[in-house]
Amino acid sequence: MLFSRIKKSRNEMFDREYEFNKITSAINDEVPLIVVTGIRRVGKTTLVKVLLNEIDMPGIYIDARKLWSIHANISPNVIKKEIVKSFNARKSYAPVMKLLQSLKSIT
Structure with a gap:
């Protein structure tokens, strides 16, 4: 099918x-x-x-095509937010999530 x-x-x-x-x-x-x-x-x-x-x-899935269609220009902050959102969805990686939320920028 x-x-x-x-x-x-x-x-x-x-x-x-x-x-x-x-x-x-x-x-x-x-x-x-x-x-x-x-x-x-x-x-x-x-x-x-x-x-x-x-x-x-710990592992996440990020759909870059979806991000591109929403933002047209994928900045490091957009990627950071998507990473945090993906870890949030997994729920079992709280320590990693806390670390990611503390990041100010990704270069």
């Missing part, structure tokens, strides 16, 4: 073990920033959201 609901677990996805393993390996190697890119409608968002549900580490 073209517009099925977003998957929430790995067993609902098909043929994505390679991508899961690559991202998990990057996380285990403590890569500080992981960016998932690709053409539209191939499951990038689902891949990231399922992985974030499975791991017990």
Whole structure:
């Protein structure tokens, strides 16, 4: 189905073990920033959201396209606010959230 609901677990996805393993390996190697890119409608968002549900580490998802459509120019402060909002949604990362809220600017 073209517009099925977003998957929430790995067993609902098909043929994505390679991508899961690559991202998990990057996380285990403590890569500080992981960016998932690709053409539209191939499951990038689902891949990231399922992985974030499975791991017990601080992680957030930021939809840059959505930010761009709202702000037309994404400033460091817009990114900071989105990071704080994303951590807020996860609720289990209060110490990290507190640190982010104390930041005055991102350069």
